[in-house]
Amino acid sequence: MESLLNIGIVRWFDNRLPLLSYTQEQMMDYPAPRNLNYAWNFGSLAGLALVIQIVTGIVLAMHYTPHTEMAFDSVERIMRDVNYGWLIRYIHSNGASFFFIVVYLHVFRGLYYGSYKAPREVLWWIGLVILLCMMGTAFMGYVLPWGQMSFWGATVITNLFSAIPVIGSPIVEWLWGGFSVGNPTLTRFYALHYLLPFVIVGLVVLHLWALHHKKSNNPLGIDYKGPQDFIPFHPYYTIKDAFGVGVFLIAFSVFLFYAPNYMGHPDNYIPADPFKTPAHIVPEWYFLPFYAILRAIPDKLGGVIAMGLSIGVLFLLPWLDTSRVRSSTFRPVFKWFFWLMVVDMGILGYVGAMPAEGIWIIIGRLATAYYFLHFLILLPLIGWFERPRPLPDSIAKPVLSGGPVPGVGAAHDKA
Amino acid sequence: MAEHTIGAHEETRRDFLYVATGAVAAVGAACAVWPLIDQMNPSADVLAVSSTEVDLSPVQVGQQITVKWRGKPLFVRHRTEADIAEARAVPLEDLKDPQTDEERAEKPEWLVMVGVCTHLGCIPLNGEGDDKGAFNGWFCPCHGSHYDTSGRIRKGPAPQNLTVPGYGFIDDTTIVVG
Numbered sequence: 300m301e302s303l304l305n306i307g308i309v310r311w312f313d314n315r316l317p318l319l320s321y322t323q324e325q326m327m328d329y330p331a332p333r334n335l336n337y338a339w340n341f342g343s344l345a346g347l348a349l350v351i352q353i354v355t356g357i358v359l360a361m362h363y364t365p366h367t368e369m370a371f372d373s374v375e376r377i378m379r380d381v382n383y384g385w386l387i388r389y390i391h392s393n394g395a396s397f398f399f400i401v402v403y404l405h406v407f408r409g410l411y412y413g414s415y416k417a418p419r420e421v422l423w424w425i426g427l428v429i430l431l432c433m434m435g436t437a438f439m440g441y442v443l444p445w446g447q448m449s450f451w452g453a454t455v456i457t458n459l460f461s462a463i464p465v466i467g468s469p470i471v472e473w474l475w476g477g478f479s480v481g482n483p484t485l486t487r488f489y490a491l492h493y494l495l496p497f498v499i500v501g502l503v504v505l506h507l508w509a510l511h512h513k514k515s516n517n518p519l520g521i522d523y524k525g526p527q528d529f530i531p532f533h534p535y536y537t538i539k540d541a542f543g544v545g546v547f548l549i550a551f552s553v554f555l556f557y558a559p560n561y562m563g564h565p566d567n568y569i570p571a572d573p574f575k576t577p578a579h580i581v582p583e584w585y586f587l588p589f590y591a592i593l594r595a596i597p598d599k600l601g602g603v604i605a606m607g608l609s610i611g612v613l614f615l616l617p618w619l620d621t622s623r624v625r626s627s628t629f630r631p632v633f634k635w636f637f638w639l640m641v642v643d644m645g646i647l648g649y650v651g652a653m654p655a656e657g658i659w660i661i662i663g664r665l666a667t668a669y670y671f672l673h674f675l676i677l678l679p680l681i682g683w684f685e686r687p688r689p690l691p692d693s694i695a696k697p698v699l700s701g702g703p704v705p706g707v708g709a710a711h712d713k714a
Numbered sequence: 715m716a717e718h719t720i721g722a723h724e725e726t727r728r729d730f731l732y733v734a735t736g737a738v739a740a741v742g743a744a745c746a747v748w749p750l751i752d753q754m755n756p757s758a759d760v761l762a763v764s765s766t767e768v769d770l771s772p773v774q775v776g777q778q779i780t781v782k783w784r785g786k787p788l789f790v791r792h793r794t795e796a797d798i799a800e801a802r803a804v805p806l807e808d809l810k811d812p813q814t815d816e817e818r819a820e821k822p823e824w825l826v827m828v829g830v831c832t833h834l835g836c837i838p839l840n841g842e843g844d845d846k847g848a849f850n851g852w853f854c855p856c857h858g859s860h861y862d863t864s865g866r867i868r869k870g871p872a873p874q875n876l877t878v879p880g881y882g883f884i885d886d887t888t889i890v891v892g
Contacts (some may be wrong), residue, residue: 451836456858462852462873473751477760479785487754574780574787578855594857599833599873653840654857 323606325511330529331536332517334694338412339515339536340543346503347544348398353496355391356440363443365489367482370445371570389559396552396562399585402430410616411637413625414516421619422509422552427613429502434586436495439488441583446567451479451580453488459593462600479573510700520625521690528694579654587651588644593656595667605667612674619674621682624690632685723819747841750789765892767884778840780829783891787829787837788879789852790889798822800850801864808868811875815864818878826881826889833872852876865890 303309303319313319362381363372377384406426409415413424442453457474461467476483514523523529530536554561561583566577582590592609596602612619627634643666650663738834766783776861778791793801819825831838831854838852840863841843847853847860849868854861859870866875867884881891 444853451856455834455836461835473755476754477756477785481785483756483760485753573785574782574837576855579854580836594871597871599871602871655856658860 307664325507326535327533328530329511329532330514330526331532332515332523332694333530333535333538334519335515335539336518337539337543338408338518340540341401341408342600343407343540344401344543344547345398346636347547348401349496349499349503351394351688352391352398354495354497355387355498356389359391360493363489365443367445367485367571370443370485374444377691389555392563393551393554393559395440396554396583396585397547398433399437401547405583406430407641409516410514410520411522411627413615413620413622413627416623416625417617418513419509419516422506422513423617424503424614424670425506425509427610429499429506431610432495432499432502436492436499437583437585438574439495441493441567442485442488444567445485445571446576447569447571447575448564448567448580450480450573451477451570452574452582453484455580456582457484459603459606464600481561487547492613516625517694518626518628519691519694520628520695524693525694565642574583581652584648584652587649589648589649589651589662591651592667592670594651595660595663606674609670614670615677616674619678621679621688622685624687629688629690630681630685631688633681636673636677637683640670643673725792732857753776755886756789762797765890766892768826768889769887770889771887775823781891783828788891789825789827789865791825793819793823797850798861800860802864802865804862804864810867811873813866813875818864818866818875820881820883824889825863825865825881826891828877828879830877831856831859831872832867832874832876833859833870837878 304313359377362373362377362384364370374388377388379385381387408427409423438452438456442449457471457480460474460609461471465472472478474484475481476487498686539713563583566580569577581587589606589609592604593602596605622630624630627637646662647670650659650666653659657662719800735769736818741886745790765780767789768781768788770790770792773790773792776797778789781788781790789890791797798815798819804815806812806814811830817829829837833854834856836854836856838847838854838859839853840847841851843856845853847869849865851865851868852861853859854870859872860868861872861876862868864875865878867873879891881889883889
């Protein structure tokens with residue numbers, strides 16, 4: 300890059316619009332903590348997943364017809380007749396799941412290492428807004444094939460708004476453009492499904508801006524003491540991220556080529572029928588924990604509020620977590636509760652896939668109660684009562700003075 | 715104006731101009747946004763009330779037919795004596811959304827209602843081999859709401875009874891809905 304700037308015309312251009320030197324600063328010279336572990340790979344993987352979704356999505360839009368009479372058949376035509384249509388659609392549908400996998404891992408990494416704490420609160424918020432936009436985009440995209448799950452998923456989710464007192468039904472009819480989910484609903488979902496990914500791109504730019512402004516958190520969760528704590532992003536983390544991409548693509552390919560419908564529902568290969576609800580409707584797996592929370596509350600409005608709060612509470616996380624120590628490595632009590640919370644979300648996801656009857660209702664309620672207990676009560680209390688282990692003096696010190704492996708392992712020995 | 719020192723704030727005619735300009739711009743923006751919001755509402759052709767005539771004569775006692783009305787299923791049920799007796803024996807205190815069976819069925823043997831669960835819009839089951847729920851009426855498979863033989867919510871997350879639309883009898887065996 301720098302050698303490119305020795306060429307006269309390149310230097311002339313860069314002097315007027317510093318594209319090249321800006322890229323150099325932000326993507327190559329960017330000072331990254333020297334101790335980042337593999338948990339830090341999921342941000343770049345999420346970026347890759349977003350690009351894959353946009354590219355395959357634009358191609359699919361060239362063959363898809365947004366009309367209730369034709370949508371289902373146009374998707375089947377993509378699968379059977381369009382050259383490589385099956386591949387592109389399977390990349391897009393499995394890509395959505397993989398996007399959520401890497402984003403959820405990215406979020407859990409942030410939760411474990413306290414990446415939401417000062418001075419990165421705004422960075423965290425933007426990430427949550429990206430997650431909400433992803434959910435909206437994924438939901439509307441799932442409606443487009445106009446199968447049974449598309450139709451009834453759209454009906455149930457839009458009906459969530461009818462829980463709002465007084466203005467609920469006018470809002471739902473406004474969303475539908477009629478008295479039920481129909482053609483106006485499909486066409487507007489298509490328009491928004493195409494728009495929102497570009498909104499996400501804009502939010503990602505803000506996310507990276509906030510990140511590069513305050514710099515990355517790291518597995519020790521301590522602040523920087525000097526230049527010895529950093530290494531340039533390129534080549535150290537470009538190569539580490541590239542390795543992650545390889546692993547990601549292998550896992551992706553296993554689903555794509557050997558189980559492309561594993562994460563979908565067979566009911567969505569039945570054309571939408573407004574007169575028949577499938578016996579067992581479930582959302583896509585990435586919505587299951589939230590769906591379980593919705594169903595856990597035996598009151599319509601209460602259920603909707605609880606589901607909204609399950610994400611809303613994450614916005615307050617920087618203040619609910621009262622501990623000054625970021626990384627769980629030095630938080631012996633919190634570490635246990637972190638994993639309990641992960642297990643709790645796993646249980647919620649499992650319950651969300653089960654029918655709303657018998658023992659599942661009780662398990663769902665207990666798991667929902669624990670979810671809120673963790674964030675609203677346990678987290679502030681642990682911060683007050685926990686005695687964190689001593690923090691290392693700097694990022695560089697445990698790496699240079701001790702163990703053979705840089706990062707958390709060395710920090711353990713030190714502490 | 716010249717005697718005004720920088721930093722000290724006094725109300726001036728310029729402040730008024732700022733506020734007035736801002737207010738007019740806000741009203742203008744709101745007017746410009748409204749068509750963009752309202753275009754999503756149901757259009758006049760969708761709103762035009764479509765009424766549907768239903769011929770009841772072929773519906774046997776104990777049978778239910780489903781008719782399409784405003785894009786939604788309409789349940790028309792010819793109730794048995796046992797259904798009616800069961801619905802009328804329920805004390806109002808037991809109901810989440812209290813309504814007598816007499817209010818819901820103009821003629822006791824005919825129950826006409828919108829077949830859309832008042833929770834999140836699924837279609838409750840009640841047919842051959844279907845789950846009728848714990849109250850012999852309808853059961854919504856999505857989130858487990860149980861309705862009784864009068865279509866009233868008895869158990870589960872739905873907040874209201876199944877909606878009874880406005881309808882009237884033209885003659886003994888024909889109704890007009892809507």
